[in-house]
Amino acid sequence: MKIAIAQFNSIVGDLQGNTxxxxxxxTEATQAGADILLTPELAICGYPPEDLLLRPSFYQGVKxxxxxLIDTVDGITLIVGHPExxxxxxxxxxxxxxxxxxxxxxxxxVLPNNEVFDECRYFSPGISPCVFEHKNRDxxxxxxxxxxxxxIWWVDPASEAAEMGAELILxxxxxxxxxxxxxxxQNIIQQRIEETGLPIIYCNMVGGQDELVxxxxxxxxxxxxxxxxxxxxxxxxxxFIEYSNNDLVPSIHQCEPLSEVASVYxxxxxxxxxxxxxxxxxxxxxxxxxxxxxxxxxxxAVDALGADKVRAVMMPSQYTADISLADSxxxxxxxxxxxxxxxxxxxxxxxxxxxxxxxxxxxxxxxEENLQARIRGTLLMALSNKTGRLVLTTxxxxxMTTGYATLYGDMxxxxxxLKDVAKTLVYKLSNYxxxxxxxxxERIIIRxxxxxxxxxxxDQDSLPPYDILDAxxxxxxxxxxxxxxxxxxxxxxxxxxxxxxLLKINEYKRRQAAIGVRITPRGFGKDWRYPITNRYDG
Ligand SMILES: Nc1ncnc2c1ncn2[C@@H]1O[C@H](COP(=O)(O)OP(=O)(O)OC[C@H]2O[C@@H]([n+]3cccc(C(=O)O)c3)[C@H](O)[C@@H]2O)[C@@H](O)[C@H]1O
Ligand SMILES: Nc1ncnc2c1ncn2[C@@H]1O[C@H](COP(=O)(O)OP(=O)(O)OP(=O)(O)O)[C@@H](O)[C@H]1O
Numbered sequence: 134m135k136i137a138i139a140q141f142n143s144i145v146g147d148l149q150g151n152t153x154x155x156x157x158x159x160t161e162a163t164q165a166g167a168d169i170l171l172t173p174e175l176a177i178c179g180y181p182p183e184d185l186l187l188r189p190s191f192y193q194g195v196k197x198x199x200x201x202l203i204d205t206v207d208g209i210t211l212i213v214g215h216p217e218x219x220x221x222x223x224x225x226x227x228x229x230x231x232x233x234x235x236x237x238x239x240x241x242x243v244l245p246n247n248e249v250f251d252e253c254r255y256f257s258p259g260i261s262p263c264v265f266e267h268k269n270r271d272x273x274x275x276x277x278x279x280x281x282x283x284x285i286w287w288v289d290p291a292s293e294a295a296e297m298g299a300e301l302i303l304x305x306x307x308x309x310x311x312x313x314x315x316x317x318x319q320n321i322i323q324q325r326i327e328e329t330g331l332p333i334i335y336c337n338m339v340g341g342q343d344e345l346v347x348x349x350x351x352x353x354x355x356x357x358x359x360x361x362x363x364x365x366x367x368x369x370x371x372x373f374i375e376y377s378n379n380d381l382v383p384s385i386h387q388c389e390p391l392s393e394v395a396s397v398y399x400x401x402x403x404x405x406x407x408x409x410x411x412x413x414x415x416x417x418x419x420x421x422x423x424x425x426x427x428x429x430x431x432x433x434a435v436d437a438l439g440a441d442k443v444r445a446v447m448m449p450s451q452y453t454a455d456i457s458l459a460d461s462x463x464x465x466x467x468x469x470x471x472x473x474x475x476x477x478x479x480x481x482x483x484x485x486x487x488x489x490x491x492x493x494x495x496x497x498x499x500x501e502e503n504l505q506a507r508i509r510g511t512l513l514m515a516l517s518n519k520t521g522r523l524v525l526t527t528x529x530x531x532x533m534t535t536g537y538a539t540l541y542g543d544m545x546x547x548x549x550x551l552k553d554v555a556k557t558l559v560y561k562l563s564n565y566x567x568x569x570x571x572x573x574x575e576r577i578i579i580r581x582x583x584x585x586x587x588x589x590x591x592d593q594d595s596l597p598p599y600d601i602l603d604a605x606x607x608x609x610x611x612x613x614x615x616x617x618x619x620x621x622x623x624x625x626x627x628x629x630x631x632x633x634x635l636l637k638i639n640e641y642k643r644r645q646a647a648i649g650v651r652i653t654p655r656g657f658g659k660d661w662r663y664p665i666t667n668r669y670d671g
Contacts, residue, residue, distance in 0.1 A: 134269055134376040137162035137170045140349040141369050142340035144411055145179030152177055152198040156205050163209045170211050173305050173338035174282045177215040180307035186255040192218040203230055214305045222257040227281055227305055229265050239263035241281040242290050249659040262293040275300050282306040286321055295329040306337040310348040310400050311654050312393055323358040332356050332381045339369055341407030344648045344658040346400045355381045362386040367399040394565045397652050404650030406437035408548050416442035416522040420509050423457025426527040428464055428577045429563050430550045434525055435468050444471040448509045451478055452585045463574045477508045502586035506542025514545055523547040526647050531556040531599055533657050534606045536639025544646055552649025553656035555603040597628045605632045611655045615671050640665045
């Protein structure tokens, strides 16, 4: 038996387009001699469809596409995921289609409702395992167990399928990327294999969907828990795996895993590519400052979209150092992107003179700093309106944590590329990208970070050193540790209180921030729901 795994990039809500893709993949797999085609979770509607799942008409559209698949797909057993409205209940389902009829339908039994998942809002859990019979070409049969994504993270669904006689388990998935996720998945599958003694094929979707990036990286493991196939991460692939003598046979698909920094870089590139592409923007615009955040954002945008779709704008003020201008020119020269320089001093001076009567007797403070950031934001948004291109914001996770960014200033824009990337990781990613080709000038990487909003300003004057800030942030935000636990781990009390206080008082900024790619187990997106009005310290 030859099983095809289609790790493909669906678009949420594009019922017809996704179904067209499944039909094309089924044709290709049939021509290659495959007996079964396994596609990802909810392949027909994309994942996560969120509140589209509350609309009855959505299910009607899905039903029509399933009808098309039943009528069209021929000569192969197709396993396809879709939402199902049955009686009073909605399910996360997968249907097995063969020769113009439905062979089996499975309703996901374990619904994830943590991290970025909220499937209990939409679906009821299924109650029956699904094992269907596959007729082999030699007349023998194989019993196949079908589970969906979260099911395989728990003991019972796989064990129940095994008890019902399954000889092989197939799992469609929509499992989003975060750092170190693939190792976790492989361990989980190995545990299920140990418990059931059955080989497992894990087919994951690939592509960006708003803040989530799905990395694909589908794989298959034999009865010994040994990988017999490993598909690539972050790109589509149709792969074939043989099942014979009651086990999966080693295949030619053996992709080496990416390093952690490479996988984060690829996730950011795919996240930008799909957000811009799937939302049909003609390109992107970035404010380029000569600092590392905008330099890395520019590199990612060019890798995602191509140089011809990216435009960089340098907007010097009286505080802009000569090296900031020189390094910006150097970088755009290396990349070949369209580059403009717009001086903001005349505009800044006009604002200050308009406000002079109101500011009499008041000394300069962050007001003037923020004005500069807001002038830049206004100019970038004007270019966005005129060209249709999306402004990419450049703030990183350390800045999002501490509120070190200006509302309607450098926070103005549609997609925050580095929103979940700590500043220390910004450096690692920049160095990594330069190992592929040297596009970020060295001085941008080694100079101390500065907002250049007043004379001789350095980030480190306002914030703890980034290695300390980032470590406290990870413990508090991602690991849910308390202030006391972080202090007990050896961090300076004043630093811990400062970072956690800044985090708390800047919740309002995060609520108004653009979405961005999630690359950690806990980003400031779907999985971060803190109250703004909040008296809790701890
Ligand atoms: N709880 C709340 N709910 C709703 N709104 C609230 C609020 N608290 C304040 N606000 C509003 O927000 C305003 C303050 O926010 P905002 O105007 O953004 O200004 P603010 O946070 O005071 O200042 C921006 C900070 O970011 C730094 N910065 C700016 C630009 C770039 C960079 C960089 O290096 O990347 C750093 C800058 O040096 C400064 O320290 C208040 O005036 C008030 O109107
Ligand atoms: N002179 C400038 N020209 C164009 N854009 C700018 C300029 N200064 C700041 N920006 C925009 O505002 C963002 C915030 O930058 P700022 O320099 O204040 O802090 P930063 O966090 O150190 O960022 P970076 O490392 O990119 O400089 C920049 O990433 C850039 O997009």
